Amino acid sequence: MYPDNFRYTKEHEWVMVAGDSATIGITHHAQEELGDIVYVDLPKVGAQLAQGKSLGSVESVKAVSDVYSPLSGEVIEINGALADKPESLNQDPHGAAWLVKVKLSNPGEIESLMTASDYAAYVGAEK
Amino acid sequence: MLDACGVASAEELFAHLPEAARLNRPLALDPGISEYEIVDYFKKRAAHNANGYTSFLGAGVYHHYRPVLVDAVVSRGEFLTSYTPYQAEIAQGTLTTIFEFQTMMCQLTGMDVANASMYDGSTALPEAAMMAVRATGKGRVLVARNVHPEYREVLRTYARHQGMPVVEFGYVAETGAVDLEDLERHIDPLTAAVIVQSPNFFGVIDQVKAAAEVAHKHGALLIMVFTEAVSLGILEPPADADIVAGELQSFAISPCYGGPFAGVIATKEKFMRQLPGRLVGQTVDSRGNRAFCLTLSTREQHIRREKATSNICTNQALIALMATVFMTVYGKQGLRELALQNLAKANYLADKSQRRFTAPCFNEFVARVEGQSPDELNKALLKTRIIGGLPLAKHYPELSDCVLLCSTEMTPRESMDLVATALASKKPVEVQA
Numbered sequence: 164m165y166p167d168n169f170r171y172t173k174e175h176e177w178v179m180v181a182g183d184s185a186t187i188g189i190t191h192h193a194q195e196e197l198g199d200i201v202y203v204d205l206p207k208v209g210a211q212l213a214q215g216k217s218l219g220s221v222e223s224v225k226a227v228s229d230v231y232s233p234l235s236g237e238v239i240e241i242n243g244a245l246a247d248k249p250e251s252l253n254q255d256p257h258g259a260a261w262l263v264k265v266k267l268s269n270p271g272e273i274e275s276l277m278t279a280s281d282y283a284a285y286v287g288a289e290k
Numbered sequence: 291m292l293d294a295c296g297v298a299s300a301e302e303l304f305a306h307l308p309e310a311a312r313l314n315r316p317l318a319l320d321p322g323i324s325e326y327e328i329v330d331y332f333k334k335r336a337a338h339n340a341n342g343y344t345s346f347l348g349a350g351v352y353h354h355y356r357p358v359l360v361d362a363v364v365s366r367g368e369f370l371t372s373y374t375p376y377q378a379e380i381a382q383g384t385l386t387t388i389f390e391f392q393t394m395m396c397q398l399t400g401m402d403v404a405n406a407s408m409y410d411g412s413t414a415l416p417e418a419a420m421m422a423v424r425a426t427g428k429g430r431v432l433v434a435r436n437v438h439p440e441y442r443e444v445l446r447t448y449a450r451h452q453g454m455p456v457v458e459f460g461y462v463a464e465t466g467a468v469d470l471e472d473l474e475r476h477i478d479p480l481t482a483a484v485i486v487q488s489p490n491f492f493g494v495i496d497q498v499k500a501a502a503e504v505a506h507k508h509g510a511l512l513i514m515v516f517t518e519a520v521s522l523g524i525l526e527p528p529a530d531a532d533i534v535a536g537e538l539q540s541f542a543i544s545p546c547y548g549g550p551f552a553g554v555i556a557t558k559e560k561f562m563r564q565l566p567g568r569l570v571g572q573t574v575d576s577r578g579n580r581a582f583c584l585t586l587s588t589r590e591q592h593i594r595r596e597k598a599t600s601n602i603c604t605n606q607a608l609i610a611l612m613a614t615v616f617m618t619v620y621g622k623q624g625l626r627e628l629a630l631q632n633l634a635k636a637n638y639l640a641d642k643s644q645r646r647f648t649a650p651c652f653n654e655f656v657a658r659v660e661g662q663s664p665d666e667l668n669k670a671l672l673k674t675r676i677i678g679g680l681p682l683a684k685h686y687p688e689l690s691d692c693v694l695l696c697s698t699e700m701t702p703r704e705s706m707d708l709v710a711t712a713l714a715s716k717k718p719v720e721v722q723a
Contacts, residue, residue, distance in 0.1 A: 227593070227594060
């Protein structure tokens with residue numbers, strides 16, 4: 164369920180690091196808890212993200228939740244397709260429905276995040 | 291009664307109130323008079339009101355006919371005593387009227403979505419400016435000097451603690467319309483919004499489209515303000531604007547010493563999530579029937595306090611309902627005819643006056659007063675039961691010899707002729723009633 168090459172946060176975001184940049188999204192568990200997602204609010208390209216601070220929000224029919232950045236860095240790309248198809252976050256949260264790509268300013272932060280097995284255990288325990 | 295309260299005198303009953311808040315003398319009523327005598331007294335006092343006068347005041351508050359149906363509908367208990375319709379199951383009536391309000395506001399403004407009212411036009415304006423700041427990520431707003439002076443004052447009040455610089459740009463001295471060259475001089479890449487009013491404070495139908503082009507060229511949004519909603523019955527919907535913010539007092543809301551009124555903000559779909567205030571949407575219930583409910587509530591402060599688009603919550607629903615009933619009574623054709631009547635009346639008077647500005651106007655215009663001061667003119671008119679136009683010196687020193695005159699469907703021709711005569715006399719005169 165949770166890819167081994169991702170790292171995870173307690174707030175249910177995932178991050179996949181490749182070199183000095185990373186892709187950020189929300190987890191399968193997050194989308195399942197939120198229910199039908201109707202709107203995604205993303206930062207602008209060029210925005211500076213700080214680890215643990217809100218980068219945007221995801222709105223479902225029952226709630227709106229902040230998305231917290233797993234790592235610090237500058238936004239280099241946003242997933243514009245989500246504006247028209249927010250429901251893809253329910254269908255493919257670990258793939259096509261990524262949220263933003265960032266150029267990392269402090270790659271060392273990755274060590275503070277959970278591995279796939281840690282996260283699976285964390286989610287299991289939360290349930 | 292004092293015994294039951296355990297106090298010795300009325301004085302003691304109110305002793306806890308601060309001295310400054312207390313009336314330290316007896317009421318100016320004879321002691322021991324009966325209820326009907328008091329009612330009679332107040333009827334006599336009410337007769338001192340300016341009943342039977344013709345008013346040429348506009349400037350943001352307009353004298354229009356209020357169809358009797360308005361009060362018949364809004365005084366129904368179901369509307370009069372209802373609170374915010376959170377619970378859709380028991381509030382379909384209220385929700386339906388709000389949805390109709392939004393729909394008609396969209397039709398009149400050419401926008402995609404309208405909120406279910408603001409406190410008034412003057413507070414709708416800064417809320418619209420803050421929308422533009424959120425939508426563009428920029429911080430500065432430009433406002434034309436021919437936007438209602440009190441609206442600009444409210445804008446500055448909001449802006450002071452928002453970190454939102456407000457810069458004014460001018461109007462063309464000859465036409466009374468916005469000075470597009472001055473706008474070009476003031477606009478910069480940090481400008482979030484350009485604010486213009488049409489018809490503007492001088493009654494002039496302003497250049498919304500041209501101002502929008504300048505704004506858009508520099509990545510700013512165009513906010514159009516209106517204070518005279520009846521004008522929407524005849525003017526082209528301001529579809530070039532990104533946000534429309536206005537006052538609905540003209541739609542069957544009594545002047546009432548300046549309020550309560552109802553404002554509105556309408557916008558394009560792409561700025562929908564930046565809208566403040568209530569929104570009602572159409573949906574289907576569990577049986578598949580058409581139904582209405584509050585929607586997009588995540589913008590609001592009862593869902594996400596610190597991230598809400600505004601702290602406006604309980605809105606002007608009852609007052610906005612007056613506007614809804616008004617729009618329903620008049621309908622598309624009726625509102626157009628009403629607007630045409632206003633246009634014709636104002637132009638009848640304008641043709642007999644020294645117009646200060648050359649651009650076309652709606653139901654208000656600025657007239658030059660010659661040989662006497664605007665105050666002297668108004669003093670003379672008052673003797674003939676006419677309340678004259680607004681002297682402009684207070685807000686526009688450069689127009690200190692001018693009055694802003696307004697004529698609506700309520701203005702009798704005889705009164706307009708008296709005003710025209712007084713204006714033409716070019717000296718302080720005793721006008722013969």
